[in-house]
Amino acid sequence: MSDVISISRLTKLYRNGRGIKNISLTVEEGDIVGLLGPNGSGKTTIMKCILGLNRFSQGEIKVFGKDLNDNFEEIMREVGALVEAPAIHKDLSAYQNLALRAGIYGGVPQARIERVLDMVHLLQYKKDKAGRFSLGMKQRLGLASAFLTEPKLMILDEPVNGLDIEGVVEVREIIKRMRDEKGASFLISSHMAGEIEKTCNKVAVMYEGELIAFETTENALRLHPSLEDYFLDVVKEKRGEVII
């Protein structure tokens, strides 16, 4: 299988010295890779680098086999994303927000916009101003925006953040369906091991700006009762190294 994302020795340090160091990671076609790590471990930073939001000083990112910086437009045509808080224009309606994003792709059929709104159960609120949405509704709109163009690669930062129980299950199902039916690939972050365990076929553990483990979920679960235990063990091991 071909690599959808291949990151090698990526370093991005913010001015305060924090950030990510020497990250190498690959996402293969059809993978749902979960980035697991505590708050501030660098999950969002990796995603922002892949999406051109953060400029990085060292390393290389290839998406669909092509260098990100040299082929940005071509690559982004096939990428959908939700990073941190969903970017929502407050005074536009849910529908207008999606239409605005569709505009940059030269337009998306109206039926498609309504379909993604329906997928996240916002169709009945499509004319409401997005600024007045609840936290979870905004998150749903952010997801709809990521799914809008049926991209081959989706980068979702805490996708189920703020969603209700049914919402969490539905989003998981949508992700799996897109992978199975369309062959889409995913990079998903979460600080909840249980969520990654249920959704992802591979798990990457981030800790203090470093990637300290990268395994298939199957392997990780072979020696551990749950991904949570796996995560705790990996982190403990890492801390042990530092002390010795």
Next chain:
Amino acid sequence: MSGLILGMKNEFYKILHRKKYIVLFAIGALICIGRLGGGMLISKISSGIVDIQTNMPLGMMRLMTDILAPLIIFMAVTDLFASEIQEDTLKTAIMAPITRAKVLVSKAAAVFLLCAAYYIGYYLVCLILQIISGNVNASVMTAAFGAYMLDLMPLIAVIGFAVLINMISKSPSLAMLLCIAVYVIFKYMEYYVSPMGQMLFTSYSQWHKLWMGSLLPFRSMAAKVGILSGSVLILYTISYIIFDRKDI
């Protein structure tokens, strides 16, 4: 290229959704009406001896070029840059099949389009008022329209200036404040600090006078075109360098 046009459409769409630009336009139109009313009143009182309004569009031009246009430019550029950074919506424009250079140009172009719409709208309001006042000369009105179109050009530099201020300001209110403060200083210099003030891009807001005078002062014209295009180049280049390195 197509990405640029699609981007510009998007940015223009966002601008049009803010009502303040319509309100500002209405205020400008009201001032014109007030001026016409005043003119007619004076002419009536003096029983036609004093007739102020001979060329409404040109007479009201300074208000547009020196006050309204800069104001809408500062507001629109701040809406599209500093406000979007603060509200975290700029990332939608960046995480899209469009390079940062094109994002920057498409935003600037959308603001220019807004200015063009304002100038044309404002000219039409003045033209209608002129017709109402019953004193129309087709060739004078055509020349006035030409003047409006020519005066759009120097706004490209004003937009670049506002973009640059937005690149270095941490918040929308600071960006707006800086834009206005620096603009006022430049305008002050134009009138009171010569010859330095005359070399600033802000002093060309009514440069149609250069082009449409009875004789064309070629040397000073070439110099001013040079200074203006130089300013445009510098303002946009520096803005782009800062924008391209920013973490959004």
